[in-house]
Amino acid sequence: HGNHVVVVGGGYGGAVAAKYIRMADPTVKVTLIEQNEYYYSCPLSNPVIIGIRDMEVQKWGYDGLKKHGIDVVIDTVTGIDAGSKTVTTKGGKFKYTKLVLSPGVEFNYAAIPGLTKEIAHTSMPHAWKAGPQTLLLRDKLAAMKDGEPFVMVAPPNPFRCPPGPYERASLVAHYLKKHKPKSKVIILDPKDKFSKMGLFRGGWKELGYEPNYIEWIPAAEGGKVTKVDAATGTVYTDMGEYKSSCINIIPPMTAGSIAVASGLTDKSGWCPVDLKTFESTLAKDVYVIGDSSAAAGLPKSGYAANSEAKVAAAAVVAALQGKPAPMPSYVNTCYSLLAPDYGISVALVSVFEDGKITKKSGGLSPSTASKAHRKQEAFYAESWYQSIMADTFA
Numbered sequence: 094h095g096n097h098v099v100v101v102g103g104g105y106g107g108a109v110a111a112k113y114i115r116m117a118d119p120t121v122k123v124t125l126i127e128q129n130e131y132y133y134s135c136p137l138s139n140p141v142i143i144g145i146r147d148m149e150v151q152k153w154g155y156d157g158l159k160k161h162g163i164d165v166v167i168d169t170v171t172g173i174d175a176g177s178k179t180v181t182t183k184g185g186k187f188k189y190t191k192l193v194l195s196p197g198v199e200f201n202y203a204a205i206p207g208l209t210k211e212i213a214h215t216s217m218p219h220a221w222k223a224g225p226q227t228l229l230l231r232d233k234l235a236a237m238k239d240g241e242p243f244v245m246v247a248p249p250n251p252f253r254c255p256p257g258p259y260e261r262a263s264l265v266a267h268y269l270k271k272h273k274p275k276s277k278v279i280i281l282d283p284k285d286k287f288s289k290m291g292l293f294r295g296g297w298k299e300l301g302y303e304p305n306y307i308e309w310i311p312a313a314e315g316g317k318v319t320k321v322d323a324a325t326g327t328v329y330t331d332m333g334e335y336k337s338s339c340i341n342i343i344p345p346m347t348a349g350s351i352a353v354a355s356g357l358t359d360k361s362g363w364c365p366v367d368l369k370t371f372e373s374t375l376a377k378d379v380y381v382i383g384d385s386s387a388a389a390g391l392p393k394s395g396y397a398a399n400s401e402a403k404v405a406a407a408a409v410v411a412a413l414q415g416k417p418a419p420m421p422s423y424v425n426t427c428y429s430l431l432a433p434d435y436g437i438s439v440a441l442v443s444v445f446e447d448g449k450i451t452k453k454s455g456g457l458s459p460s461t462a463s464k465a466h467r468k469q470e471a472f473y474a475e476s477w478y479q480s481i482m483a484d485t486f487a
């Protein structure tokens with residue numbers, strides 16, 4: 094019937110939206126445009142940084158999606174015109190009936206004086222998009238001298254993967270304890286609390302990380318960074334300066350640059366959407382899912398992106414069939430590893446109620462649990478990864 098859905102971004106959000114639209118209605122032509130030939134998963138990339146996981150198991154391709162009849166185009170989207178309903182790429186133009194956008198995040202380097210994109214790619218990596226920077230940070234950690242600190246600058250809210258910096262700090266502490274016992278992780282944080290904080294800090298004590306291998310400096314104690322100097326490898330705060338050959342700066346974030354450039358963001362830097370369908374409130378027939386969307390009530394996680402993709406896919410197919418959007422529910426679980434055999438999690442199930450994403454159920458791992466329980470959750474983290482990657486790419 095001539096309907097054409099274009100999906101931009103083949104990650105946790107976009108790949109799933111493309112697949113579920115085809116599964117719901119195989120008569121709809123779906124084109125997925127992704128700039129990279131291979132996708133590297135951020136979830137479980139922190140173990141890669143400490144050398145206990147191979148980057149190859151983070152790597153996924155698009156052949157599985159082609160089997161669902163999706164046209165996969167490897168190209169970079171350079172423009173979106175919601176008026177003429179056209180997506181422009183480096184290599185061509187695509188007319189759409191509906192557009193689904195899941196371009197992930199962009200970094201606001203300029204928010205930290207002294208930091209640039211160039212510096213992030215060479216000397217002070219964020220490793221907050223899995224790929225070359227993950228390996229750069231891994232190599233820097235391996236080369237770091239025993240006694241030097243691993244300096245992490247944590248981002249302000251909201252950001253991709255709220256527990257992620259603290260999972261990374263935990264695993265680096267695990268590595269330092271074994272390989273560089275005179276070193277410690279220093280987390281410079283512009284916040285005074287963080288996701289699963291009680292569970293993390295309880296685990297840090299239990300595993301012997303805090304205070305010897307992790308020092309968390311919140312905003313109230315001077316954690317906010319004022320500038321960095323890449324030439325000398327120094328991070329400055331109001332309270333002091335931190336020097337290292339291994340500095341991990343995770344800058345403040347916004348919606349993906351194509352969403353910003355296309356006028357789909359508001360002053361928050363994220364894309365406002367109707368939470369029942371994920372259709373943009375700024376552009377008709379454009380749906381924004383994943384980290385780029387301002388989805389109050391859901392974290393910026395891969396699992397949330399997956400859930401939002403299914404909500405948007407159902408809404409898109411319903412609209413194309415002239416039906417009302419179904420009533421959605423949303424789900425998220427985030428596992429974090431504090432050591433290879435020590436996992437914790439947070440989970441929620443929500444519904445659309447009173448115009449909002451409203452939590453109905455959920456919770457955290459127990460604050461006290463046996464070693465066997467924590468080990469079981471570490472096992473669940475891996476099985477979650479295998480399941481969601483099969484859902485995304487197979």
Ligand code: FAD
Pocket residue numbers: 101102103104105106107126127128129132134135136137138139168169170171195196197198220221222253254257349350351382383384385393394395396397398426427428429
């Ligand atoms: P992405 O997965 O980043 O996909 C965006 C895609 O769009 C990319 O492939 C990109 O190349 C493409 N793209 C962007 N712009 C363009 C363009 N102009 N043209 C063409 N293509 C474009 N989440 C969890 O649920 N569980 C975890 O355990 C977890 N751990 C994490 C650990 C770390 C260290 C980090 C950094 C993140 C973690 N996350 C986790 C979060 C998760 O990675 C993100 O929330 C998720 O990737 C968001 O999906 P997305 O589709 O919005 O963006």
